[in-house]
Amino acid sequence: AIRITQSPSSLSASTGDRVTITCRASQGISSYLAWYQQKPGKAPKLLIYAASTLQSGVPSRFSGSGSGTDFTLTISCLQSEDFATYYCQQYYSYPPEVTFGPGTKVDIK
Amino acid sequence: EVQLVQSGAEVKKPGESLKISCKGSGYSFTSYWIGWVRQMPGKGLEWMGIIYPGDSDTRYSPSFQGQVTISADKSISTAYLQWSSLKASDTAMYYCARAPYDILKFDPWGQGTLVTVSS
Numbered sequence: 001a002i003r004i005t006q007s008p009s010s011l012s013a014s015t016g017d018r019v020t021i022t023c024r025a026s027q028g029i030s031s032y033l034a035w036y037q038q039k040p041g042k043a044p045k046l047l048i049y050a051a052s053t054l055q056s057g058v059p060s061r062f063s064g065s066g067s068g069t070d071f072t073l074t075i076s077c078l079q080s081e082d083f084a085t086y087y088c089q090q091y092y093s094y095p096p097e098v099t100f101g102p103g104t105k106v107d108i109k
Numbered sequence: 110e111v112q113l114v115q116s117g118a119e120v121k122k123p124g125e126s127l128k129i130s131c132k133g134s135g136y137s138f139t140s141y142w143i144g145w146v147r148q149m150p151g152k153g154l155e156w157m158g159i160i161y162p163g164d165s166d167t168r169y170s171p172s173f174q175g176q177v178t179i180s181a182d183k184s185i186s187t188a189y190l191q192w193s194s195l196k197a198s199d200t201a202m203y204y205c206a207r208a209p210y211d212i213l214k215f216d217p218w219g220q221g222t223l224v225t226v227s228s
Contacts, residue, residue: 043204043206043219044154046214050214091214095168100146101153102153
């Protein structure tokens with residue numbers, strides 16, 4: 001099974017900061033990676049898929065990059081509504097198999 | 110509007126059975142996967158499995174194989190997650206989510222069903 005790690009597990013940042021979260025797969029997954037945002041008490045929300053494609057309606061301050069085993073999610077200018085937990089998810093395998101990363105909590109400094 | 114609406118919160122005792130549901134609307138229910146995701150209190154997301162209602166193709170995470178059963182009734186656009194004998198460790202929020210056939214990106218998600226198992 002493909003294992004996913006994320007770093008950092010948490011970070012403190014201020015509004016306006018540039019934030020980068022890293023996701024690493026235990027084997028190459030091409031660009032089969034998605035990013036989600038989850039706020040307390042809410043369902044996750046898809047932000048990015050195919051490593052770098054922005055989901056419709058997601059602000060352009062969110063961007064994704066990477067392929068193979070190393071990926072990043074960048075928030076270019078952190079807004080108050082961006083304080084949340086972020087998860088990456090791989091969907092490379094066939095037959096279909098999905099793995100979520102452990103999450104990165106972004107809170108207010 | 111594409112929407113997934115899940116059944117309400119459940120409180121059960123250990124050993125009891127349970128079936129929770131996820132009803133899709135606003136799209137062709139048989140043309141997308143429905144996935145189930147567990148989130149234990151204060152913890153991260155865990156993929157449990159997926160079903161393709163068009164042909165009932167079902168895949169389970171190795172961690173959940175044999176522990177739960179995923180099914181769907183395409184006549185009423187509803188997917189199900191069921192347990193035959195609940196344990197206290199099944200206490201969690203359970204989400205369903207839709208994914209296209211060829212890209213397992215989950216969107217949208219249901220609102221979640223909280224399952225509490227306590228004696």
